[in-house]
Amino acid sequence: MDKSKIRNFCIIAHIDHGKSTLADRILELTETVALRDMENQLLDNMDIERERGITIKARAVRLNYHADDGQDYVFNLIDTPGHVDFNYEVSRSLAACEGAILIVDASQGIEAQTLANTYLAIEHDLEVLPVVNKIDLPGADPDRACNEIENVIGIPAMDAPRISAKMGVNIREVLERIITDIPSPKGDDEAPLKALIFDSYYDPYKGVIIYCRVKEGHLKAGDTIRLMATGAEFQTVEVGFMGATDLIPVGELHAGEVGYIAASIKDIGDTRVGDTVTNAEFPCEEALPGYKKVNPMVYSGIYPADGAKYPDLRDALEKLLLNDASLSFEPETSVALGFGFRCGFLGLLHMEIIQERLEREYNLDLITTAPSVIYKVNLTDGSTVFIDNPTNYPEPALIAGAEEPVVNAHIYTPPEFVGNIMELCQDRRGTFKDMKYLDENRVDLHYILPLNEIVYDFFDALKSRTRGYASFDYELKGYEPSKLVKLDVLLNGETVDALSFIVHVDKAYARGRKIVERLKENIPRQLFEVPVQAAIGGKIIARETIKALRKDVLAKCYGGDITRKKKLLEKQKEGKKRMRQLGSVSVPQEAFMSVLKLDE
Amino acid sequence: MAADSLGVYIHIPFCVRKCAYCSFYSSPADETVRQAYTEALCRDILSYGGRGLGCDTVYFGGGTPTALESGQLIKILEVVKTAFDMDSDAEVTLEANPDSAAPEKLEALRAAGFNRISFGVQSLDDRELSALGRLHDSKKAIVAVKNARAAGFENISCDMMLGIPHQDTASMLATARGLTGLGISHISAYMLSVEEGTPFFEQGIEVDDDRLADMYLALCEQLGSEGFEHYEISNFAKQNRRSRHNMRYWQDREYLGLGCRAHSFFEDRRFFCDEDIKTYISSVSHRLTVSEEHPDRLEEYILLGLRTSDGISFERLKELGADEERLQRIRECAVMLESHGLCRFSGSGFSLTEKGFLSSNSVIAQLELC
Numbered sequence: 001m002d003k004s005k006i007r008n009f010c011i012i013a014h015i016d017h018g019k020s021t022l023a024d025r026i027l028e029l030t031e032t033v034a035l036r037d038m039e040n041q042l043l044d045n046m047d048i049e050r051e052r053g054i055t056i057k058a059r060a061v062r063l064n065y066h067a068d069d070g071q072d073y074v075f076n077l078i079d080t081p082g083h084v085d086f087n088y089e090v091s092r093s094l095a096a097c098e099g100a101i102l103i104v105d106a107s108q109g110i111e112a113q114t115l116a117n118t119y120l121a122i123e124h125d126l127e128v129l130p131v132v133n134k135i136d137l138p139g140a141d142p143d144r145a146c147n148e149i150e151n152v153i154g155i156p157a158m159d160a161p162r163i164s165a166k167m168g169v170n171i172r173e174v175l176e177r178i179i180t181d182i183p184s185p186k187g188d189d190e191a192p193l194k195a196l197i198f199d200s201y202y203d204p205y206k207g208v209i210i211y212c213r214v215k216e217g218h219l220k221a222g223d224t225i226r227l228m229a230t231g232a233e234f235q236t237v238e239v240g241f242m243g244a245t246d247l248i249p250v251g252e253l254h255a256g257e258v259g260y261i262a263a264s265i266k267d268i269g270d271t272r273v274g275d276t277v278t279n280a281e282f283p284c285e286e287a288l289p290g291y292k293k294v295n296p297m298v299y300s301g302i303y304p305a306d307g308a309k310y311p312d313l314r315d316a317l318e319k320l321l322l323n324d325a326s327l328s329f330e331p332e333t334s335v336a337l338g339f340g341f342r343c344g345f346l347g348l349l350h351m352e353i354i355q356e357r358l359e360r361e362y363n364l365d366l367i368t369t370a371p372s373v374i375y376k377v378n379l380t381d382g383s384t385v386f387i388d389n390p391t392n393y394p395e396p397a398l399i400a401g402a403e404e405p406v407v408n409a410h411i412y413t414p415p416e417f418v419g420n421i422m423e424l425c426q427d428r429r430g431t432f433k434d435m436k437y438l439d440e441n442r443v444d445l446h447y448i449l450p451l452n453e454i455v456y457d458f459f460d461a462l463k464s465r466t467r468g469y470a471s472f473d474y475e476l477k478g479y480e481p482s483k484l485v486k487l488d489v490l491l492n493g494e495t496v497d498a499l500s501f502i503v504h505v506d507k508a509y510a511r512g513r514k515i516v517e518r519l520k521e522n523i524p525r526q527l528f529e530v531p532v533q534a535a536i537g538g539k540i541i542a543r544e545t546i547k548a549l550r551k552d553v554l555a556k557c558y559g560g561d562i563t564r565k566k567k568l569l570e571k572q573k574e575g576k577k578r579m580r581q582l583g584s585v586s587v588p589q590e591a592f593m594s595v596l597k598l599d600e
Numbered sequence: 601m602a603a604d605s606l607g608v609y610i611h612i613p614f615c616v617r618k619c620a621y622c623s624f625y626s627s628p629a630d631e632t633v634r635q636a637y638t639e640a641l642c643r644d645i646l647s648y649g650g651r652g653l654g655c656d657t658v659y660f661g662g663g664t665p666t667a668l669e670s671g672q673l674i675k676i677l678e679v680v681k682t683a684f685d686m687d688s689d690a691e692v693t694l695e696a697n698p699d700s701a702a703p704e705k706l707e708a709l710r711a712a713g714f715n716r717i718s719f720g721v722q723s724l725d726d727r728e729l730s731a732l733g734r735l736h737d738s739k740k741a742i743v744a745v746k747n748a749r750a751a752g753f754e755n756i757s758c759d760m761m762l763g764i765p766h767q768d769t770a771s772m773l774a775t776a777r778g779l780t781g782l783g784i785s786h787i788s789a790y791m792l793s794v795e796e797g798t799p800f801f802e803q804g805i806e807v808d809d810d811r812l813a814d815m816y817l818a819l820c821e822q823l824g825s826e827g828f829e830h831y832e833i834s835n836f837a838k839q840n841r842r843s844r845h846n847m848r849y850w851q852d853r854e855y856l857g858l859g860c861r862a863h864s865f866f867e868d869r870r871f872f873c874d875e876d877i878k879t880y881i882s883s884v885s886h887r888l889t890v891s892e893e894h895p896d897r898l899e900e901y902i903l904l905g906l907r908t909s910d911g912i913s914f915e916r917l918k919e920l921g922a923d924e925e926r927l928q929r930i931r932e933c934a935v936m937l938e939s940h941g942l943c944r945f946s947g948s949g950f951s952l953t954e955k956g957f958l959s960s961n962s963v964i965a966q967l968e969l970c
Contacts, residue, residue, distance in 0.1 A: 550813035
């Protein structure tokens with residue numbers, strides 16, 4: 001088809017600024033979705049996304065638009081995640097587009113994450129089309145929002161469409177501006193095939209479905225394709241476009257178009273997001289530049305609550321990996337928890353989402369360990385080791401010095417919360433860098449923060465101290481020397497490996513104290529008294545005692561009704577089975593989870 | 601398996617008044633219903649006749665068996681003797697309420713062959729008794745025990761309760777001393793548990809476990825010092841005065857329960873009569889609900905055996921199918937329990953201590969998971 005009639009774009013927005021609502025309005029206006037299929041926020045098709053109001057996975061949809069100039073256009077809307085943890089996914093969506101719509105809330109202005117994603121789009125040479133949303137709200141100040149866009153981002157914004165996605169106001173103006181402002185794709189249909197994989201998922205009937213943007217050449221069913229990273233070759237079974245509710249098969253895909261490929265690919269490991277698809281018989285010379293590969297920043301152990309579910313957990317992680325190349329995992333064994341996986345995540349939200357998806361979509365009951373960052377430990381023999389699992393932290397005598405990752409953190413907030421935030425950052429061992437007024441209503445606070453201080457519950461703490469008004473973004477700055485210690489937790493005198501963690505020496509006592517208190521609350525009374533201790537090296541720094549169970553007896557046996565007793569016993573046995581047996585102490589799953597969020 | 605003689609349980613589901621803690625099936629009824637029930641029960645019992653079934657214990661429980669006239673109770677016992685081949689020295693127990701135990705009634709029952717009587721005394725403190733909603737006071741209870749002795753009952757048991765509102769360790773021990781002072785040979789001591797659907801539950805009465813545990817241990821010590829053997833979690837007996845009928849339950853031996861809602865363990869099945877009084881009276885054959893077919897004897901042996909001071913033996917565990925590996929795990933678990941004072945080893949096996957009895961649910965669950 002005529003490339004000048006194609007527009008490929010994505011939408012960048014802060015959580016709740018209305019990205020999904022605008023996408024829905026666009027779908028409506030282009031009549032891509034029959035009204036009866038219309039559900040609010042159609043593009044976010046995972047439960048978790050709908051509930052949290054955020055988009056986690058990139059998705060794409062093809063729309064037909066009859067423009068004011070009388071011409072018909074094809075729009076490919078590629079969805080992007082809004083959250084800072086998902087820079088990787090943002091960048092792969094951006095690489096498939098020529099333009100980005102930047103939505104800014106007319107009452108709230110630009111948020112930290114939006115800014116980060118906008119810079120990413122500019123880096124990818126995308127044309128940024130600003131849109132001011134929520135003009136229907138009483139507190140809306142579109143002029144101020146436009147000023148902010150010009151001052152903070154540095155792009156012209158005074159003529160930005162002012163819309164209300166919710167009320168459907170001025171949506172058509174946005175569509176017209178997509179045609180005039182965003183360039184059409186380039187590319188040569190006759191060149192060797194070059195298509196960028198920006199998403200994929202496993203379909204039980206068709207095998208792996210690849211979502212791609214064709215940059216050069218063309219592709220049709222029957223062609224043999226080669227995935228350039230692995231060299232694996234497959235015969236294409238079907239190609240097509242992404243409808244809003246279905247895949248629509250088509251004869252050929254051409255340069256400039258966005259579509260899908262089904263090629264009976266069984267092994268999910270073969271398709272890597274960011275890889276280039278080419279024609280095996282007429283291959284292109286070199287692959288497209290891959291995405292900037294991001295490395296996991298946060299690690300956590302994930303174990304099945306029921307040890308027998310280990311293979312299920314492995315399968316589930318492998319399936320998630322197909323859609324989420326930023327996830328990493330490898331097998332790990334814990335004395336306390338048995339067989340599980342050490343998983344690497346982009347950030348805390350990413351970790352939570354993976355855990356939730358494992359539990360909801362794969363029906364797994366999980367035990368996770370406290371998130372850890374990667375510590376750099378210089379040993380006395382001159383070597384350096386990187387530690388992502390507290391269990392492997394070297395003996396203090398072998399350590400010459402330790403370093404921990406720190407981040408440049410930017411917090412955007414109304415000025416009245418600056419005091420609260422500074423207190424929080426202080427408490428999290430932050431170093432104040434500077435404070436800038438974006439306008440009279442918003443401040444950019446810049447801190448250097450140790451990453452291990454924000455992986456626990458920084459988001460929650462920030463939200464509760466600013467009534468949800470502050471936004472937050474960070475990027476890795478590097479490593480800094482730090483006084484770190486490994487804190488162990490002992491139950492009945494035995495170290496529980498899954499509960500160990502690395503902590504700054506100044507915070508060890510307080511955290512140790514809290515952990516033993518939490519465990520005491522969450523471990524039921526046992527047949528005997530159980531001491532719960534926190535220790536550094538061999539030194540106990542905190543102790544609580546779980547009292548012995550005194551009475552647990554069914555005294556009477558009514559008229560020989562043994563069955564009643566047996567039912568009770570079965571229930572009790574089931575309860576015990578669900579617990580982890582650490583030596584002679586039974587520990588429920590909740591006890592492990594209770595130490596993850598200590599500041600609640 | 602050699603034919604074992606049976607225990608026969610007769611359920612009398614009538615109460616003059618329901619106690620505030622009771623969740624068991626019973627109801628008040630007029631004389632017509634009581635007579636009709638007696639007749640239905642007799643038919644039910646007779647249906648087991650002619651099969652040569654032996655019986656060496658009979659237990660009339662309730663409800664309140666003494667809510668029936670002595671003539672009715674005697675009639676039922678006669679029918680039991682007709683239907684079953686009853687041992688000459690069979691233990692025949694009658695549960696009785698102190699307020700329905702007139703001397704003449706007791707004499708008639710004793711003469712007819714009832715040789716063991718179990719009074720639901722619960723407490724000798726009148727404030728505690730009225731909190732429980734009992735019809736008798738302490739004076740009546742004492743008189744009832746004396747009357748039973750005068751009627752010729754040598755084997756007298758009293759139930760008492762721990763955890764009654766207003767009760768403390770001192771008043772509880774006073775009840776125990778009051779009862780043993782009457783020369784009875786058996787005491788069953790139950791800890792109050794507040795069950796859903798009872799007035800106690802509605803009133804939101806709670807029992808503090810730690811306090812109950814202290815009371816229980818104090819009672820064990822008191823009764824032990826007076827020569828009572830603590831032979832089962834809730835039961836204490838003078839020499840040779842264990843309840844033979846109840847021991848059947850703990851020894852996993854067969855028993856037939858007759859009457860509505862009565863439970864049986866017979867011919868390798870656990871079942872019960874799932875009928876209310878009205879249905880029971882009018883049915884020709886009764887609807888028996890099987891709660892368990894071929895119960896796992898090994899699991900039951902652990903569950904039931906550990907309720908008694910006899911405990912369980914490794915030999916018997918092996919006979920019931922425990923392999924060496926499992927025996928070893930059970931042994932290790934017992935060693936751990938012993939180190940915490942919850943069980944003690946004998947030559948051939950082990951039993952729970954009184955502290956172990958107190959947390960027997962968890963202990964048994966743990967052992968069965970071995």
